[in-house]
Amino acid sequence: MSRKATIGDVAKQAQVSPTAVSRWLNGGLELPEATSARIRAAVKALDYQPHAQARRLSKGKAEAIGIVVPDISNAFFALLAGEAERLAVASGYDTVIWSSRNRIERELACFDRLRAGYIDGLLLITNHEDDGRLAERIKAMPGRVVIIDEDVVGGVAPAFFVENEFGGYEATRHLIDHGHRRIAHIGGPRGVMSAHERALGWRRALAEIGVTPEPQWHVFTEYEVEPATRDAVQLFAIDPLPTAIFAGSDAVALGVMTQARRHNVAIPQDISLVGFDGMPINDLLGPPLTSIAQPIDDLGRRGAERLLAMINGAPFEPLRTRLPVELVRRGSVAAPRVEKAPG
Amino acid sequence: MSRKATIGDVAKQAQVSPTAVSRWLNGGLELPEATSARIRAAVKALDYQPHAQARRLSKGKAEAIGIVVPDISNAFFALLAGEAERLAVASGYDTVIWSSRNRIERELACFDRLRAGYIDGLLLITNHEDDGRLAERIKAMPGRVVIIDEDVVGGVAPAFFVENEFGGYEATRHLIDHGHRRIAHIGGPRGVMSAHERALGWRRALAEIGVTPEPQWHVFTEYEVEPATRDAVQLFAIDPLPTAIFAGSDAVALGVMTQARRHNVAIPQDISLVGFDGMPINDLLGPPLTSIAQPIDDLGRRGAERLLAMINGAPFEPLRTRLPVELVRRGSVAAPRVEKAPG
């Protein structure tokens, strides 16, 4: 079994110099048909393919971008990453998807790969509060990073978020419109922008009807099914039970649904529920989950677009873009069984 | 803004040769404490990190593996890839996840990356019938490819599958045990091993009770929600309606559930349903989906394990390993409303 063919082998077989082969292949050299034909034939015969590392070392570009997601087995992130990847591939870039498991060390490792030239740019999707290290790395690589979905405080980079506050407001407003007043909220962790903003929207809607949420109405958890399932228990310990719950993400809503089932609480008969994300599967849940839909595709696509543009020389402007959200009505909201008369 | 530090910069600062730095960093050189301290200091001061492409070119290894999945936004593959990635990372390997969108050209492109030295090995998860090209590529890279979940006919490589036939049998048997006899099957595409085997199990169970399925009882689709939703229509056109359906995957079952809803058919009251995969979310569907659970974690883990072992010199043995499946009872199966007396 012979070694892989190099550009030298091709050159020899085509009776030209390696330079000629390289330049011809990369489109920088016009050659008479006879010569190109010989090169073409040699490439074909030897099944030549440039060595990726060598090519990249030489060019000083990796022609690849990285996408960091907290957890690739979370459907939301898988969708997001999938969309970003689709765009990158269409632009001729390789895509490396990393699952950080929400551990900052893993995220920092991705920045190392960026610095190491393994990738040209990074699409960062994080899920937790930064201790300053992420922001610092981002600052160190201007024009190489785009932030999606969740903020990194002090991270100077283009960013694409959704209208979290408005989404929280809409979700709560929707519940209020059905007659609810005792509306609890289980959302993402403290110190995380999206969680904070969604909770603000929830508070604002409640404030509009003169309701001040009691402290235990607000439960903090993570944006994943398992922690949410664990923490959702607290909701069912509130006395009197809330008549509705606004969950900070669909994964969190899944956790609430699991606990509701365990506590023999029927949704929406006993408690109404609104999620946030608008995952396609919501339609098929029992009951179908009403949710604030994010433009997941756009988020991934526009993030990747911006990153590629910057890599290819577009000016570095750390703009923050907000994308709209939309309430999608399904089956998890109904009027409350019995609602106290307002104080 | 200064250029990234190279090994030469470190060497200069530490007053030694680049060779010394390289060898010391890679553990090949014992140095007196004074010298190592200088190198350590220089590395720290310059925030030195070896250039990935250069290192890889030099070493002739990429220290990375690739994982090809049909669609990363499909939860089953996301879970599988996530688990394989976890293991690879734990072994110090980078992981590149590619979404092939089930297009063979995209899969072949991954083989090109393997040949190009961009990765050291490939974990192949495919979903469709091969036209011979995949098998050929696999053969050309012995010891570099491991196949998971779905066969590539003629692909000579270690492979990890599940007990598809037994799973199909169990699923159908479970329905039969509830009194069903008119059991339809909507499964994966023609020419795909898992689909074929699961259907065989279905036929065997039916044969045991003397039932020969009519041709229209067997619907072919793809293992994705959207095509399955489209094709599931055929099931609801069968007259008389089957009392139960065995879906070839949970995604397919989701499609069936969608159509059932549209046709006003209640699961499990009007029709019972069994899926295949055992996705965690099945618990939260309406109704919770009874399904044949695959050991997804094991599939990913053992595949990655084998691949890494081979990359590191373990002998190449193209063994096919079968992993067990297990029926998980949830809420989508009930006794039929009315069952015809046996012929």
Add this chain to the structure above:
DNA sequence: ACGCTTTACTAAAGCGATTTACAAAACCAC
């Protein structure tokens, strides 16, 4: 037939590491 432009290439210098082969200095035994 001379100079100028165009055509059709090539030599050689990188890219940033690793690795092999070798050497100066220090140490040690006798």
Add this chain to the structure above:
DNA sequence: GTGGTTTTGTAAATCGCTTTAGTAAAGCGT
């Protein structure tokens, strides 16, 4: 103080490709 060994390194080749700078030959106008 001589020969051998160990310690502490280094010079230079190498990986496979790209790219800059340049040249020989052909074509062309006059």
